[in-house]
Amino acid sequence: TRTPVNVTVTGAAGQIGYALLFRIASGQLLGADVPVNLRLLEIPQGLKAAEGVAMELDDCAFPLLRGITITDQAATAFDGANVALLVGARPRTAGMERGDLLQANGGIFGPQGKAINEHAADDIKVLVVGNPANTNALIAQRNAPDVPAERFTAMTRLDHNRAVAQLAKKTGATVGDIKKVTIWGNHSATQYPDIFHAEIAGKNAAELINDQAWLESDFIPTVAKRGAAIIEVRGASSAASAANAAIDHVYTWVNGTAEGDWTSMGIVSDGSYGVPEGLISSFPVTTKDGKFEIVQGLEISDFSRARIDASVGELVEERDAVAGLGLI
Numbered sequence: 001t002r003t004p005v006n007v008t009v010t011g012a013a014g015q016i017g018y019a020l021l022f023r024i025a026s027g028q029l030l031g032a033d034v035p036v037n038l039r040l041l042e043i044p045q046g047l048k049a050a051e052g053v054a055m056e057l058d059d060c061a062f063p064l065l066r067g068i069t070i071t072d073q074a075a076t077a078f079d080g081a082n083v084a085l086l087v088g089a090r091p092r093t094a095g096m097e098r099g100d101l102l103q104a105n106g107g108i109f110g111p112q113g114k115a116i117n118e119h120a121a122d123d124i125k126v127l128v129v130g131n132p133a134n135t136n137a138l139i140a141q142r143n144a145p146d147v148p149a150e151r152f153t154a155m156t157r158l159d160h161n162r163a164v165a166q167l168a169k170k171t172g173a174t175v176g177d178i179k180k181v182t183i184w185g186n187h188s189a190t191q192y193p194d195i196f197h198a199e200i201a202g203k204n205a206a207e208l209i210n211d212q213a214w215l216e217s218d219f220i221p222t223v224a225k226r227g228a229a230i231i232e233v234r235g236a237s238s239a240a241s242a243a244n245a246a247i248d249h250v251y252t253w254v255n256g257t258a259e260g261d262w263t264s265m266g267i268v269s270d271g272s273y274g275v276p277e278g279l280i281s282s283f284p285v286t287t288k289d290g291k292f293e294i295v296q297g298l299e300i301s302d303f304s305r306a307r308i309d310a311s312v313g314e315l316v317e318e319r320d321a322v323a324g325l326g327l328i
């Protein structure tokens with residue numbers, strides 16, 4: 001029998017946590033044969049609600065769930081952690097400037113990065129979901145100097161999945177027929193969902209659709225602003241789809257991308273495609289045996305270049321801002 005994998009989830013009492021924990025405990029994060037211990041990190045005000053979630057987890061009698069720890073101490077939550085899903089973050093509230101937002105999140109992701117550095121298992125894999133996800137991941141990564149930088153990732157899989165769904169809608173294809181979509185840059189409205197290398201049932205997506213107006217004024221803004229559209233219609237931000245994307249991200253990282261396909265992940269740049277080294281930016285990646293590689297050699301048109309540069313420029317500004325605040 002396998003030793004349980006320790007999975008830490010921060011913001012466990014929030015709405016993404018509620019949609020996420022049951023799927024982790026049922027085996028969808030790591031595989032149907034992998035037992036898990038859950039470590040739930042919350043702020044003190046969130047502990048009671050986290051206890052309630054833990055009661056419901058008990059009531060599911062998940063065969064793979066071997067233990068639940070609930071704590072407001074990062075050192076306890078990350079002790080021996082193999083996988084960490086950093087979901088809890090400080091949301092932007094009315095009147096808050098970007099500097100305030102970054103400062104508040106630095107106060108969360110700096111200490112969590114340090115706790116991961118000191119207490120996590122050697123094979124720790126980190127996914128940052130809490131916004132601003134890329135820069136929060138950068139803060140955590142820079143505060144964990146003993147952990148290989150590639151273990152810190154930010155979630156753009158929800159954007160990736162949204163792009164796949166929009167392509168399926170537009171063409172009538174099934175989502176399973178759609179491959180090689182890329183999200184470049186920041187998980188924000190500047191992100192660039194790229195269909196120029198995507199395939200629909202083996203045919204190039206951009207050539208098949210052949211509709212530049214749709215691409216520019218429909219597809220790209222629909223994907224990039226989907227989060228706001230969900231809030232408007234649902235009255236609350238994306239939760240189940242975000243949890244689903246977090247499951248997909250880690251499952252793909254651990255278990256590999258399918259032959260002939262790739263995924264999108266926010267990862268530390270090695271300078272590929274002109275993205276400054278060290279930034280956490282979304283790239284097309286393939287994964288195998290728990291490691292990922294950036295897909296190399298893609299031709300980038302002027303249209304794509306301008307959009308990638310704009311989103312990466314925003315990441316540079318965010319990095320400079322957190323550096324200016326002494327957070328990295």
Ligand code: NAX
Nearest residue numbers: 011013014015016041042043046088089130131155158242
């Ligand atoms: P909620 O406000 O429902 O839950 C957040 C939870 O985090 C709360 O229970 C809060 O007590 C807890 N928390 C706050 N600070 C904490 C800390 N220092 N340590 C531990 N827990 C802490 O938000 P929810 O809807 O669950 O969203 C969570 C985060 O995901 C937000 O930052 C949100 O912006 C972000 N998202 C990111 C997405 C992505 O694609 N990367 C998409 C969905 C979502 O918008």
